């Protein structure tokens with residue numbers, strides 16, 4: 001049964017390496033909103049330690065396209081610079097919204113724009129490094145990627161940063177705790193609900 005108090009969509013994007021996952025984990029612990037994380041579907045293979053249904057719904061390309069054709073996705077894209085499909089399943093969103101949850105979608109910039117078209121009242125937050133140079137230093141310090149991979153990631157990040165102004169909020173992730181506090185502030189300050197555009 002739909003609740004009288006439908007929840008809200010919260011869309012979070014930002015370049016890889018900006019520390020989004022760490023920040024989001026902390027937000028879930030600290031924010032005083034009934035947050036629920038939407039587990040995306042993807043065609044990329046699981047990384048070590050990732051679990052099907054917890055980190056992603058891992059689908060074959062054929063399964064993904066079948067579900068796409070059946071209209072199972074709120075949005076899906078072949079994510080720029082990744083070479084794999086990613087998408088938000090309606091089944092991750094609708095039941096939680098109807099239960100009054102605040103559904104957090106961690107999607108790329110194309111996904112975010114597509115969600116906004118259907119849910120103009122979604123809260124959109126772009127988590128970003130202070131600059132591309134800061135991101136470069138962070139990736140270099142991590143030491144897990146080869147130089148060519150760092151350049152590739154920075155190029156993707158540059159493209160993504162051109163979308164930053166289209167988000168309602170930008171949060172600079174210089175310091176994890178400050179970024180977490182800022183996102184919690186944004187969520188706790190928002191009082192409107194999230195009915196789709198056509199309702």
Ligand code: 5GP
Nearest residue numbers: 040041077079086087088106107108110111
């Ligand atoms: P990763 O493969 O590192 O887990 O994620 C790669 C990128 O895919 C991230 O930038 C993330 O935001 C994006 N992504 C993850 N899930 C979705 C989704 O459901 N839809 C879209 N459009 N992008 C997604």
